[in-house]
Amino acid sequence: MTKTVRIFRWIVFLLAAGYCLRTLAFSSFEHFAGPFRYLTIWALFMSFFAASRMMALVEGRSTRRWDGFVGATAVVNAMVVFLYWRLFFADPGSVSSDGELGPLYLELYLHALGPLLQWVDAIFIHRSFRRLGPPLAWLFGIIAAYVAWSELVLMPMNDVPVSTVTSGLPYPFLNNLELSGRAVFYGSNFAVAIVFLLVFAAIAWGVRRIARPPAAP
Numbered sequence: 623m624t625k626t627v628r629i630f631r632w633i634v635f636l637l638a639a640g641y642c643l644r645t646l647a648f649s650s651f652e653h654f655a656g657p658f659r660y661l662t663i664w665a666l667f668m669s670f671f672a673a674s675r676m677m678a679l680v681e682g683r684s685t686r687r688w689d690g691f692v693g694a695t696a697v698v699n700a701m702v703v704f705l706y707w708r709l710f711f712a713d714p715g716s717v718s719s720d721g722e723l724g725p726l727y728l729e730l731y732l733h734a735l736g737p738l739l740q741w742v743d744a745i746f747i748h749r750s751f752r753r754l755g756p757p758l759a760w761l762f763g764i765i766a767a768y769v770a771w772s773e774l775v776l777m778p779m780n781d782v783p784v785s786t787v788t789s790g791l792p793y794p795f796l797n798n799l800e801l802s803g804r805a806v807f808y809g810s811n812f813a814v815a816i817v818f819l820l821v822f823a824a825i826a827w828g829v830r831r832i833a834r835p836p837a838a839p
Contacts, residue, residue, distance in 0.1 A: 627747055628680050634739045635677050638670035641731055654779040659792035661768055662732050665702045668695040668764075669740045676743055687748070690756025693822065696744040697761055699737035700818040701811065706733045709795065716795035744822070746833075751826035754819065761815055769808050772796070 645666065649657040657663045672695045678684035709716045744750045751757065772791055780790035785797030796804060 624680070630747070631673065631676050631680050631743065634743060635670075635673040637731070637739070638666065638673045638736065641728075641736065642667055642670045644728075653782060655776060659772075659776055659780070661698070661792075662702050662706065664764070664768060665695070665698045666732060666736065668698060669736055671695075672740060673743075676748060679748075689748075689750050689752060690760045692744050692748060693750045693757030693819070694760035694764060696737075696741050696750070696822055697757065697815050697818045698764060699740055700822075701815055703733055703737050704814070704818075705811065709793075713795070717793055741822075745826050746829055749826060749830055751819075751823040752830075754823055757819060758816070761819065762812075765808075765812055765815065773804075 645657050645663060651657075653659070668691075672688065672692050675684070675686070675688045675692070679687070706717060776792055777788065777790040782789060783791070783794040783797055785794055787800055788797050791797050791804075796807070799807065
């Protein structure tokens with residue numbers, strides 16, 4: 623089983639590393655911060671770091687579990703998947719400038735397969751979510767940092783997307799909202815993140831109750 627876990631984690635790590643390198647090499651940096659304007663890319667690089675820590679554990683190079691960060695990464699991935707597909711199917715133009723999906727291999731990894739692989743490790747192999755405090759603290763810090771990044775850095779530094787209220791915020795629909803509306807959006811999605819955290823914690827509790835002890839760290 624340990625060999626299977628090692629192979630699985632190598633696959634997860636190499637996929638995440640490959641997509642991170644692709645992001646750096648082929649994304650447009652025409653506008654300030656380039657791809658790092660988007661929560662999807664934050665989630666990708668978080669998944670890569672989490673995968674690297676899982677590799678360090680299974681290879682015996684570290685004993686630090688990073689439970690809080692791994693749990694928060696799982697929740698951020700869930701937010702990305704939920705928000706992206708909900709907004710895309712409601713109005714494709716709300717998340718992309720031309721209303722079209724990008725390359726299928728990229729969209730399916732970023733908004734489906736990549737998050738799924740990270741959830742499998744976090745819940746079934748690593749057995750995260752043993753305590754709610756650490757992932758909640760990480761989650762609050764990450765979301766607060768992204769909101770501050772969007773409002774205080776991206777908006778004044780970028781002049782696109784342009785919409786009815788403002789410009790520069792990473793997603794077109796955000797630029798249609800007044801500050802009060804954006805605050806409601808941010809707050810409601812933090813509440814959604816907490817719901818995801820509780821759901822993951824409940825699933826992880828069930829896994830620990832019925833499964834054998836993990837075969838790998």
